[in-house]
Amino acid sequence: MKDKKAENTWFDKPANVKKIIIALCIICGLLMIADFFYDKHAHFAAEEWFGFYAFYGFIMCVLLVLAAKVMRVVLMRDEDYYD
Amino acid sequence: MIDGLNPALILIVGALLVPLIPQPSRRVYVVLLPLVSMLQLILHPSGTFGEISFFNMTLQTFRLDGLSFVFGLIFHIAAVLGVIYAIHDDDPIHPTAGLLYAGAAIGAALAGDLVTLFVYWELTAVSSVFLIWARRTESAFKAGMRYLIVQVGSGVVLLAGVIILFSETGSVAFNEMNLDSIGGKLIFLAFGIKCAFPFLHNWLQDAYPEATASGTVLLSAFTTKLAVYALARGYAGTEILIWIGAIMTAFPIFFAVIENDLRRVLAYSLNNQLGFMVVAIGIGTPLALNGAAAHAFCHILYKALLFMSMGAVLLRAGTCKGSELGGLYKSMPFTTVCCIIGAASISAFPLFSGFVSKSMIVSAVAYEHLTLIWLMLIFASAGVFHHSGIKIPYFAFFAHDSGIRCEEAPLSMRVAMGITAALCIGIGVFPGALYAIMPYPVDYVPYTVAHVITQLQLLMYSALAFTVMMLWKIYPPELKSTNLDTDWFYRAAAPAIIKPISAQVARLTISTQQLIAGTATIGLAAFHHLLGPQAKLSRAVDSNAMVALVTLTLSIFLLLYLVLS
Numbered sequence: 001m002k003d004k005k006a007e008n009t010w011f012d013k014p015a016n017v018k019k020i021i022i023a024l025c026i027i028c029g030l031l032m033i034a035d036f037f038y039d040k041h042a043h044f045a046a047e048e049w050f051g052f053y054a055f056y057g058f059i060m061c062v063l064l065v066l067a068a069k070v071m072r073v074v075l076m077r078d079e080d081y082y083d
Numbered sequence: 084m085i086d087g088l089n090p091a092l093i094l095i096v097g098a099l100l101v102p103l104i105p106q107p108s109r110r111v112y113v114v115l116l117p118l119v120s121m122l123q124l125i126l127h128p129s130g131t132f133g134e135i136s137f138f139n140m141t142l143q144t145f146r147l148d149g150l151s152f153v154f155g156l157i158f159h160i161a162a163v164l165g166v167i168y169a170i171h172d173d174d175p176i177h178p179t180a181g182l183l184y185a186g187a188a189i190g191a192a193l194a195g196d197l198v199t200l201f202v203y204w205e206l207t208a209v210s211s212v213f214l215i216w217a218r219r220t221e222s223a224f225k226a227g228m229r230y231l232i233v234q235v236g237s238g239v240v241l242l243a244g245v246i247i248l249f250s251e252t253g254s255v256a257f258n259e260m261n262l263d264s265i266g267g268k269l270i271f272l273a274f275g276i277k278c279a280f281p282f283l284h285n286w287l288q289d290a291y292p293e294a295t296a297s298g299t300v301l302l303s304a305f306t307t308k309l310a311v312y313a314l315a316r317g318y319a320g321t322e323i324l325i326w327i328g329a330i331m332t333a334f335p336i337f338f339a340v341i342e343n344d345l346r347r348v349l350a351y352s353l354n355n356q357l358g359f360m361v362v363a364i365g366i367g368t369p370l371a372l373n374g375a376a377a378h379a380f381c382h383i384l385y386k387a388l389l390f391m392s393m394g395a396v397l398l399r400a401g402t403c404k405g406s407e408l409g410g411l412y413k414s415m416p417f418t419t420v421c422c423i424i425g426a427a428s429i430s431a432f433p434l435f436s437g438f439v440s441k442s443m444i445v446s447a448v449a450y451e452h453l454t455l456i457w458l459m460l461i462f463a464s465a466g467v468f469h470h471s472g473i474k475i476p477y478f479a480f481f482a483h484d485s486g487i488r489c490e491e492a493p494l495s496m497r498v499a500m501g502i503t504a505a506l507c508i509g510i511g512v513f514p515g516a517l518y519a520i521m522p523y524p525v526d527y528v529p530y531t532v533a534h535v536i537t538q539l540q541l542l543m544y545s546a547l548a549f550t551v552m553m554l555w556k557i558y559p560p561e562l563k564s565t566n567l568d569t570d571w572f573y574r575a576a577a578p579a580i581i582k583p584i585s586a587q588v589a590r591l592t593i594s595t596q597q598l599i600a601g602t603a604t605i606g607l608a609a610f611h612h613l614l615g616p617q618a619k620l621s622r623a624v625d626s627n628a629m630v631a632l633v634t635l636t637l638s639i640f641l642l643l644y645l646v647l648s
Contacts, residue, residue, distance in 0.1 A: 009413060011481060021550060028547050031540045038532045043449035044457060053540040056458075057465040061548035064466055068340035069559050072566075076341070081565040082574050083222075 028054070084126035089133055089145040090155065091193060091203070093120040094162070094186030101179040113166045113178035117185065121159035124152070124189075131195050140255050143195025149522030150376065154192040154312045156520065157380045158185055160506075161304035161387060168391055168499035169297035180213035181301040188305035192312050196255045197245040197270070200313070204241055204277075207306055208234030214298030215290055223293045229570075230290035232645045234306070236638065237276035243634040244269030250627060260317045271318060278310035278361065279354050281330045285569040287354060288338070292346040292403070296394030299346060303353060303390050304383045311360045311379050320367025328365055329456045331358030332463035338568060339470035343561050345403045345479055346393050349386070352429065352471040355463055356382050362460065363444045366451055369523035374443030377517055381428065381436035381510055388425035388503040389475065392418050395492035395500070396479055405474075405561035410484030418492050419480040421500040428507040430472035430542060431464060436507045438538065439514035439529045446527070465545040472542075473549050478561055577646040585647060 010016050035051050042048045046056075097116040104112050129152075133144035147155075162185035169177040187210055191203035208231060215227035248266030249255050260267045279287045287307070291299050318324060332355050339351035356378070363375035395418045396411060397403045412419040424435070431437035441464065448457045492500070510517050518525035552558040612618060 011412070012484075021554075024543070024546060024550060028543050031536065031543055034536050035540070038536055040533060043452060044454055046454075046458075047537075051540065053461070053537040054544040056461065057541040057544040058548045060462045060465050061469050061545045062552065064336060064462075064469065065340060065548075065552055065558060068337050071337055072341045072559060072564075075567040076562070077565045077567060079343075079563045079565055 084123055086127075087132040087145065088123060088127075089190065089193060090120040090124040090127075090159070091186045091190030093123060094182055094189060095206075098179055098182035098186055101182065102175045106173060109175065109178070110170050113170070113182065114163060116182060117159055117162040117166065120186075120189075121156070121163070124155050124159060137198070140198060140249065141196070142199050142255070144190075144199045145193050146195030146257075147193060150312070150316060150372075151192050153376045153380060153520055153522060154308065155189050157308075157383050158189045158192065158305060161185070161301070161383050164384075164387060164499050164503055165297065165301040165304065167502070168300055168394070168496055170495035171493035172297060174217065176213055176217045177295070177297045177301070180210050180217070181297075183210040184214070184301060184305060188309045191309050195257055197241075197248070197257045198255050200257055201238060201242050201245060204273075204309075205235060205238040207309065208238060211302055211306060214302055215294040217295045217298050218293060220293075226290050226293035229574075229645060230286055232641050233276060233286040236641045237273045239634060239637050239641070240269050240276070241273035243630055244271075244273060246630050247627060257316060259319070262318075262321065262323070271321075274310050274313045274317065275327075277306055278314060278357060279307055279331070280327055280361075281334060282569055284331070284335070284354055288347055288350040288568060289570050291350045291353075292344050296398045300387050300390045300394055303349075303386050307353065307357055308379045308383055311357065311364070311375065314361065315364045315372060315375055319364055319372055322365060324361050324365030325453065325456055326365075328358045328361030328363070329459040331355065331361055333358070333459050333466070336463060336466035336470060338566060339466075340474070341559055341564075341566055343405050343564055345405055345408070345475055346390065346397070348405075348470055348475060349389050349393060352467055353386055355467055356386065356429065358463065359441060359444050359460065362456060363447055366447050366453075368447055368450070370443060370450065370527065371447035373518075373521040373523050373525055373527070374440060374447050376521055377440035377443055378437075380517060381440040381507070384503055384510070385425045385428035385436055385507050388421060388500060388507060389429065389471065391496065391500045391503065392422035392425060393475070393479070395496050398496075399489040399492060400487050403479075404563065405478040406563050408479045408485055408487065409482040410480070411487060411489070412480040413484075414487070414489045415480070415491050417497055418500065419476065421504045422476050422480065424504040424507055426472045426476050428511065430468035431538060432511075432542060433530065433535045433538060434508070434511045436510040436517075438511055439517065442529045442534055442538075443527055461541060465541050468542050468545050469549060473546060573642075573645050581643070581646050585643075 032051050032054055040048055046052050094117060097120070101109060101113060127147055129147045131143045131146045135142040135144060162182060165181050165185070166178050169181065184207055187203045187206035191200050191207065194200040194203060212227045212231045212234070215223055215230060244266045245255060247269065248260070248264065251264055251266060260270060262268050262271055276283045291302050294302055314324065335351040335354040339348045339355070342348045342351060360375040360378050363371040363378070393403055395415065396408065399415065400408060400411060402408065428435040428437045431441045445457070445460055448460060491497070514529055518527070549558065
């Protein structure tokens with residue numbers, strides 16, 4: 001019985017997952033706008049570029065995952081490779 | 084407080100008594116013991132104590148100053164949390180080995196000379212391996228052997244370095260050193276092995292995920308941070324550390340993305356976090372060194388918390404493989420929340436502990452205008468959020484429902500996780516308390532508008548990247564797999580080459596023995612000629628050459644053992 005009750009939680013509904021994604025997009029949008037409204041005391045030229053941290057974070061994460069996928073082709077073996 | 088009494092000795096002697104004390108008193112004893120020794124540390128005045136004259140060396144077995152205090156304190160906190168976490172388990176191996184290991188690490192951090200450091204250094208190796216063997220599986224036993232060989236090997240290198248340094252300078256004091264002499268280089272290498280420098284790192288990812296749930300929590304706290312302390316004490320401002328550290332922050336995150344065993348993912352991110360501390364030590368300014376110490380302090384807590392949550396998953400769900408987990412938040416909500424707090428802390432979200440310590444390091448890099456290093460560190464910051472911050476909680480507790488329904492973690496685990504989580508948030512919200520115990524006076528404000536916004540931008544857009552790649556199915560799925568790392572060289576390549584050779588050698592040895600047996604008389608005469616009182620091999624040899632020879636022989640022996648075991 002306990003199990004059944006646990007099946008229908010908030011996260012199981014696709015509509016709610018969509019809400020989380022929309023919330024994330026809104027937060028990202030607001031953070032981009034926030035870039036206009038604070039004093040950048042930059043140590044590097046790049047820090048002065050508009051939304052540098054946002055773009056850098058996004059692009060580097062995509063590159064990270066793509067590179068890791070390539071690594072998998074080379075480095076991945078069976079789970080019991082060393083046994 | 085007893086004047087001059089080394090807290091490490093309280094722990095070490097006390098730990099040896101643990102198996103003799105029956106349950107349920109043992110549960111109380113194992114928590115009280117590190118608390119008593121922590122009190123001794125906190126109340127003790129600074130200075131050097133426990134001087135021993137040994138041959139013509141002066142050993143200072145107990146040195147308490149700003150730097151050793153921070154590490155001594157956090158090691159104590161980790162010991163208390165680690166034994167609380169393990170209380171549910173009646174097996175005395177965890178508190179015994181764990182407290183002995185903690186005592187050794189604290190003894191090493193409080194050592195004022197390199198000989199004392201060496202003794203405790205080896206004790207951390209020998210005591211901690213039992214936390215891996217406690218898993219009692221064949222693969223844990225083998226991984227434990229490999230771990231022990233690497234750790235003891237680092238001690239052998241350390242000893243060789245110390246002896247050479249002593250013969251050159253006549254002192255064994257553990258203070259600032261440099262890379263100009265062979266001795267200095269060997270000691271640096273020994274620290275580097277324990278600190279999991281690139282290419283010397285793989286013992287960490289190999290061994291930690293093989294330990295028990297409680298074992299990994301304890302392991303994650305001491306060995307590598309002891310190495311960080313040793314580097315900060317001996318090699319602060321050594322420029323090459325900046326590059327070594329920056330590489331350490333970056334390369335493990337690629338492995339972490341494709342690794343399936345979630346505790347191994349954490350071992351890779353541990354490696355990445357060490358990189359931040361190593362960069363800071365390489366910079367060597369007061370701000371950077373404070374950053375290294377503060378980051379070690381915070382890191383021990385959030386890394387323990389993450390390993391605690393994954394340990395609870397391992398205990399309850401029976402596996403830590405991302406490919407087999409998912410949807411566990413339904414069964415383990417408390418563990419889920421604690422894991423997310425650990426994840427937010429390691430990702431350096433504002434108001435969590437990692438933010439107030441990592442900011443110091445990134446600022447120290449910025450003040451020195453090291454552009455490339457800075458770019459690597461913020462890439463690594465985004466990357467660590469990507470795999471430790473999102474991947475770990477997502478694949479364990481959310482993602483697709485694996486159908487696993489289990490109990491929530493036992494009470495002792497929840498208590499330990501709860502306290503650790505509270506500390507992670509506490510430090511993040513009130514960084515002043517942490518800054519107050521740093522080795523140098525802190526004049527640093529982590530919460531500026533620019534810091535908070537830029538950090539949030541970095542993190543939220545990394546999260547956006549993860550989400551987009553999940554939705555478009557670009558993100559690599561969790562697969563049952565082994566990923567090759569540098570351990571391939573000694574676990575697969577070297578045995579493939581050396582095993583046939585060693586078989587040949589064994590055959591040759593047997594024939595040689597027969598030959599020798601047949602010609603024993605001639606042999607004895609020849610030996611007398613070579614080794615007799617007037618013979619060539621009996622003459623005195625330079626002690627440096629002997630040290631080098633012994634080190635080389637031991638290293639070859641260790642390597643062969645590693646490869647053939």
